[in-house]
Amino acid sequence: MFRPDEQLILPARPVDPPAPGFPLIACAAPLVVAVAIWMLTGSTFVLLFAILGPVIAVGSMVDVRRTRRRTRIRAEQTHRAALAALRTKVEQQRTSLVHAAWSRTPSATGILSDPIGTVHWSARPPAPVLVSLGSGEVPSGLRLEGAAGPDDEPGIRALAATLTGAPITADPHDGIGIVASSILGRALARGLLVQVAAALPPGPVGLAVLPPGPWAWAASLPHAAARSPVRLITVCDTGSAIGVPAGSRSLVALARCLEELPTGCDTIVRLHGPTRAEIVRSPVHAVGLCFRPELVTLDQATGFAVRLGERARTAGLVGRYGAVPTAVTLAELAESDRAAARSSLPGTAAGTSRMPGLACAVGAGEAGTVILDLVAAGPHAVVGGTTGSGKSELLVTWVAAMAAAHPHDAVTFLLIDFKGGAAFRPLLALPHCVGLITDLDGRQAGRALASLAAELRYRERAMLSAGARDIAELNRAETRSNPLPRLVVVVDEFATMLTAFPELHALFVDIAARGRSLGVHLILCTQRPTGVVRDALLANCNLRVSLRVNNRADSQAVLGTDAAAALSAAVPGRCLVYAGEGDPVLCQVATTTEDDLRAIIGRGGDKPSPRRPWLDPPPRRVTRSDLAAVEKADAVTGREPGGPATGVLLGLLDEPEHQRYRVARYDPERDGHLLVVGAGRAGKSSVLASVAAQYSVTAQVLDPRPDVESVWDTLAEARGSLDAGSRNALLILLDDFDSVYARWGDEHRAAALERLTSLLRDGPAAGLFVGVAVQHLSGALQALPAFCQSRLVLRMPDVGAHVAAGADPAQFDAALPPGGGSWNGARIQLLQQEPGAVRPPPGREPEAVVGDTLAGHRSLLVVAGSPARTIAALSAAHPGEIVNLSTGASVEAGRLKVLADGGAILVGDTDTWQAQWSLLGLLRPHTAIVFDGCGLADFRAISRRRDLPPPLAPGRNRVWVLRPDGVVVRATLPVPR
Known part of the structure; x- marks a missing residue:
């Protein structure tokens, strides 16, 4: 091999x-x-x-x-x-x-024997195309390494140096001259023309023959009907340059002698007979190279031309009745015969300011301008086409053409492009365009698409209130200055969109079923229509457009025929249009330039912007003025019946399914307890502070610092108020409760959770409500949602934590700004308070030192985990005598009592005091006991009590003080020197 x-x-x-x-x-x-x-x-x-x-x-x-x-x-x-x-x-x-050389340059004989298999029209007009003049010897390019002796097998180097029977090629773009008799010269030229026609597509490549008489057969070639071709092949059989187009380079000229050839022939061939020809001039072959020419008879050429014409019509490169241009612009369509366009669609008036339907010119066909009307031929359309066939250009031109033919109070466009949106972005400048949805932001795409269902309901309500049966009757009966425009939803890459949002198929089926009367039209474009656009949608998509597709099944799915699979890839924008009856019409889609769009924008006038079927995402910063504007709009439209709103302001609710924003309020008596879950810096503390600032105007608010002592005391105070039968409205706000909960010991943790649970359970009946903010719901805290009727889930670190907080996984968004979250299942952006509007968290009460707590007591008993440290801390603040009982010094109990009665401080560890139990029992009724650095076991061993003392904040020299009356309070020791 x-x-x-x-x-x-x-x-x-x-x-x-x-x-x-x-x-x-x-x-x-x-x-x-x-x-x-x-x-x-x-x-x-x-x-x-x-x-x-x-x-x-x-x-x-x-x-x-x-x-x-x-x-x-x-x-x-x-x-x-x-x-x-x-x-x-x-x-x-x-x-x-x-073999490879003949594959690159098929011979005329091979093309004539198998015209279907060898004609692909894959070459582009600017690309060089070589044709074969015949077969002969050409350099092979093979090199033999090593030296051969004089008696080696003869001829092996000569054998490797040349190829026998290889094609002798030439480029017709550089001009080919044939010097021969008329019979031989035309036979060779016919072979060259067969090869050129098989390699280059008709339309971009045209053909001209001078004179036409001997070349009448060439009129059947599809290239002869090309209008404004990019490249023109000229056959000159006059023996002179007369009639050759000026500057023509793609030339095949015949003459009896060299002097009669026109200029511009880089390759010249002399035919000596039917089996021998010679290179006279060539940029690639040696002068004098002899070869066997390839001759084609007139009958062979005629049959080939007829078959090639049928192939071109099947491929959509020429029409049945004439040629279809290979390129046309939207401006050229605008300058075409408008009367002919109007006559093709009775009742339309192309170019008028408010023509019925959505008729517009999108391209050129064999009979003239091609008009598409979503209203008359729709109400919806399906567009198929493979990559590179011109789908995006078709959609851009169709939208621009409708915008040019109809004002923006008659039609609007919602564009959906799941290829990034680059193709549709120039259309955003049109006043008709109400939005562009791309796959770059899947959440925004899902939000906007959800608004379409609400748009259908809005249009139904509008027609119901006007007593109209469809949008046309509504706009005729409408007395307002702003009629309801038709909405055209254009979807590029429909299959990709359904892959990302499979639940939207039901929505599009609903739009397809009800869109005609509601004035909502779909243009669905996809590369592979088979299996994507299902029968429920196709049944309402009467307008079908197919550019080139890869297989017959896709063509059948769109057009009911496999003709689109035969369209040539050489002409992007070539398509077949089926409007529900008759045969598909061949069309070349117009191209739209920036000048075309600027001209359309300039005709917009001073009409107000059209109503948008969807709102922008909520702002990242919501102020009171924003909420006031929304509430005012709701009051005007009557969307919020039921009297004045109550409760404190939370933020702005986003309801795309209702095409609106709404103000979120929190009223404890109506909404119950509040649970706020969110990651760090997500806005938990801010929302609690905002609620506290607003609610404290009319009721009492307990808003402790998030530490183990303040939260414990707040829960104890609230429980005491509840036990006392208080009926005053009270709101308790606990920030970072999970962090505080984790810092408590096991017994304090269980007691605090039990106390909080009792408040959540019994509080509403007494007017007491709780707001709790946590970062995570784990362990025993997972029971909190069962007691909290209202839930605010702010930004979470991952979807698992988001779901654990009880939120819908579809609403997870790691890119939410601070204050963004979900309020009882709806997207919310919290109110951002103006500077000075938020009441700062209450300050801590002054912490008492030991002497302040023991005011009125002359003596003090200290149970210390580290007696030496405690004595060092007390020495600077207590002028009296301090006795360290833990040193083991022998001191009589009577002497210790005398010292205590005289105002001394007795310090010892737990074991020491248990050894001095009689002294402890003697002094306890009238002396306070301080517990420094002691645990619950030490406290209970000395106090003989089972109840829990209040928790102590770590690292702040906090101590328990058991007063003689049995009350346990906290105090702070001085910092030891």
């Missing part, structure tokens, strides 16, 4: 080894030895061995020569085999190169 990178190496010629010399020493050595033995022994018999040396030497030489001869024969055989293998390899590579 031929490999382009395979090396061809000539085998080296075998070299004979040098002939060995006579073994003189081997011959003389036995003689010397035999003489020496004879002289020693005197035996003459030994002398017989002397003659063995020469005999052995002669035998060795004979054997060496025999071996050399055999080696030389084997080497020559191996060399001949290598040469034969090399020749075979060279012949294989020559055959492969010749």
Whole structure:
């Protein structure tokens, strides 16, 4: 098998080894030895061995020569085999190169024998296209490495240097001149024209013959009907340059002598006969190169032209009744005959300011301008086309054409592009465009698409209130200055959108079913219509447009015929249009330029902007003025019946399914307890502070600092108020409760949660409500949502935490700004308070030192985890005597009592005080006990109490003080020096 990178190496010629010399020493050595033995022994018999040396030497030489001869024969055989293998390899590579050359440049004979299989029209007009003049010898480009001897197999280098029977090529774009008799010259030119017509597509490439008489058959070629081609092939059979288009380079000229050829022929061929031709001039071949020309008869060319014309019509490159242009602009369509366009659609008036329906000119066909009308032929359309076929250009032109033919109070466009939106972005400048949805923001796309269902309900309500049956009757009966415009939803990559949002298929089926009367129209575009646009949608999509598709099934799905699969890839924008009856119409879609869009924008006038079917996402910062504006609009439209709103302001609710914003309020008596869940810096503290600032105007608010002492005391105070039967409205706000909860010990944690649960359960009946903010709901805190009727979920770190907070996973958005979240299932942006509007969290009450707490007590008993540290802290603040009982010094109990009565401080660890139990019992009724650095076990061992003392904040020298009356309070020791 031929490999382009395979090396061809000539085998080296075998070299004979040098002939060995006579073994003189081997011959003389036995003689010397035999003489020496004879002289020693005197035996003459030994002398017989002397003659063995020469005999052995002669035998060795004979054997060496025999071996050399055999080696030389084997080497020559191996060399001949290598040469034969090399020749075979060279012949294989020559055959492969010749085959590849004919594949790149199919011969006219091959094209005529299989016109369907060899005609692909894959070449573009600007690209060079080579044609074959005939077959001959051309350089192969193969190189043989290594040196060959003079007696090597003859001709192997010459065999590798040339290709026999390869195509002799020329580029018709550079001009080809043929010097021959009329019969031979036309036979060769017909072959060249067959190759050009098979390689280049009609439309972009045209054909002109001078004179037409001998070339009447060429009129059947589809290239002869091309209008304004990009490249023109001219056949000059006049023997002179008269009539050749000025500057023409794609030329095939025939003449009887060189002097009659027109200028511009870079390749000139002289025909000596039907089997022999010669290169006279060529930029690639040697002058004088002889080859066998390829001749085509008139009958062969005529049959080929007819078959190629049918192929071109099947591929949509020319129409049944005439040529279809390969390019047209929207401006050229606007300048075409408007009367002809109006006559093709009765009742329409193209170009008027308010023409019925949505008729517009989108391209050119064989009969003139092609008009599409979503109202008359729709109400919806399906567009199919593979990559590179011109789908995006078709959609842009269709939208621009409707915008040019109808004002923006008659039609609006919602554009959906799941390829990034680059193709549709120029259309955003049109006053008709109400939005562009792309796949770059899936959440915004889902939000906007959800608004479409609300738009259908809005239009239904509008027609119901006007008593109209459809949008046309509504707008005729409408007395307002702003009638309800038609809405055209244009979806590029419909299959990609359904992959991202499969639930939208039901919505589009609903729009397709009700869109005609409601004035909502769909243009659905996809690469693979098969299996994507289902029957429920296709049943209402009567207008079908198909550009080139990859297979017949896709063409059948759109048009009911496989014609779109045969459209050529050489002409982007070529399509077939089916409007529900008759045969599909061949059309070349117009291109839209920036100048076309600017002209449409300039005709917009001073009319107000059209109503949008969807709102922008809520702002990142919501102020009181924003909420006031929304509430005022709700009051005007009557969307919020039921009297004045109550409760504190929370923020702005986004309700795309109702096409509106709404003010969110929190009223504890109506909404119950509040649970706020969110990550750090998501806005939890801000919303609690905002609620506290607003609610404290009319009721009491307990808003403690998020530490173990303040929250515990607040819960205790609230529980005490509840137990006392208080009926005053009270709101308790607990920030970062999960963090505080984690810092409590096990017993305090269980008691605090029980106390909070009792408040959540019993509080509403007494007018007490709780707002709790946490970052995570884990462990025992997972029971909180069951007691909280209202839930605010702010930004969470991941979807798992979002779902654990009880929110819908579809609403998770890691990019939410601070204050963004979900309020009882709806998207909310919280109110951002103006500076100074939020009441700062209440300050802590002054913390008492030991002396302040023990005012009126002269003595003090201290249970210390570290007596030395406690004594160091008390020494600076207490002027009296301090006795360290833990040193082990022997002090009588009576003496200690005297010291205590005199105002001394007695310090000892737990074990010491238990050893002095009688003294402790004697002093306890009238002396306060301080617990410094002690745990619950130490407290209970000394106090003999089972109840929980209040928790102590760590790291602040906080202590418990058990007063003589049995009350446990907190205090703060001085910082030791």
